[in-house]
Amino acid sequence: MLQLQCPVCLKSTEPGMVESHGEYTLYNCPFCNVVYTHPMKNPGAEWYEKGYVEDNAMNEFLPLPINWWHRQFLISNETYGKELLDIGCGAGRFLHEAKNLGYKVSGIDFNSESIRIAKNRFGLADVERLSVESYATRHPDKKFDVITFFEVLEHMDDPNKFITQVKSRLRPGGFIALSVPNRRRFLDSLGEGDYPPHHLTRWNTKALGNFIERHGFEIKKMTVKEFTIDDLSLVMTHKLIARAKKKLTKDVTSRISNNEKTPFIYRNYQMIKTLKDYAMKGALLPFIPVLKIIKPQGWTIYCLARLR
Numbered sequence: 639m640l641q642l643q644c645p646v647c648l649k650s651t652e653p654g655m656v657e658s659h660g661e662y663t664l665y666n667c668p669f670c671n672v673v674y675t676h677p678m679k680n681p682g683a684e685w686y687e688k689g690y691v692e693d694n695a696m697n698e699f700l701p702l703p704i705n706w707w708h709r710q711f712l713i714s715n716e717t718y719g720k721e722l723l724d725i726g727c728g729a730g731r732f733l734h735e736a737k738n739l740g741y742k743v744s745g746i747d748f749n750s751e752s753i754r755i756a757k758n759r760f761g762l763a764d765v766e767r768l769s770v771e772s773y774a775t776r777h778p779d780k781k782f783d784v785i786t787f788f789e790v791l792e793h794m795d796d797p798n799k800f801i802t803q804v805k806s807r808l809r810p811g812g813f814i815a816l817s818v819p820n821r822r823r824f825l826d827s828l829g830e831g832d833y834p835p836h837h838l839t840r841w842n843t844k845a846l847g848n849f850i851e852r853h854g855f856e857i858k859k860m861t862v863k864e865f866t867i868d869d870l871s872l873v874m875t876h877k878l879i880a881r882a883k884k885k886l887t888k889d890v891t892s893r894i895s896n897n898e899k900t901p902f903i904y905r906n907y908q909m910i911k912t913l914k915d916y917a918m919k920g921a922l923l924p925f926i927p928v929l930k931i932i933k934p935q936g937w938t939i940y941c942l943a944r945l946r
């Protein structure tokens with residue numbers, strides 16, 4: 639029988655198989671409740687360097703709004719004004735908002751184009767194309783009051799090593815704030831984006847809570863996003879016009895890689911997307927009372943925790 643060591647709680651067991659995608663198989667650990675990929679193989683910095691083309695283009699011309707998880711962090715006032723490092727900061731939308739609220743912000747990301755936009759568009763001085771590991775080498779004495787890593791943990795091939803590195807950059811009593819996709823979510827628009835090697839672990843609140851507490855943190859807040867009519871609209875749009883959307887995205891992406899970076903393209907692209915969204919939301923209005931009654935779980939888990 640197959641025996642595997644769970645990459646999160648490190649216990650060896652005969653795990654239950656969840657599903658498989660090519661060379662990767664997903665297993666459920668009966669001890670810590672995480673679902674993990676075998677092999678745990680991260681596609682590396684190069685892969686992230688090539689991705690996020692569409693997001694970067696959008697952020698350059700029409701900054702995307704901050705996400706639900708960003709808002710969860712920014713509305714809690716426990717950490718206002720402190721020194722903050724955002725791991726996987728992307729184009730810096732969140733850091734920009736945090737800075738406006740008085741945080742002293744720094745950020746790192748694998749994607750050099752995102753870093754360029756963070757500097758140019760948002761005027762963020764302290765953002766670098768680095769991993770947590772190389773950050774520690776470059777700034778050996780630098781510590782923070784808050785470290786945030788939204789939608790990052792599920793990409794890590796060694797979650798324990800990652801959180802240990804995060805801890806080593808925190809001041810005593812420091813905070814972490816993070817988000818991961820909720821594997822207990824209702825419906826799904828992530829599709830292949832949730833498959834390995836993109837996401838290597840899948841979490842629910844129990845697995846995440848176990849993991850964070852085992853590393854010496856006290857959980858201050860753990861919230862699952864509510865499933866809303868916007869989410870339903872996204873799922874339906876994705877399912878019904880997936881092909882059309884793919885073509886549109888491909889078209890925009892190829893123009894971006896050909897350096898035809900005109901705001902005009904993105905305004906049109908954004909406009910078509912917005913119109914489709916409104917049409918879909920209108921058609922789905924009758925479902926609002928149903929969602930209010932069945933209260934399905936949303937796509938994301940947010941967690942704020944403090945070093946004991």
Ligand SMILES: [Zn+2]
Nearest residue numbers: 644647667670
């Ligand atoms: Zn485990």
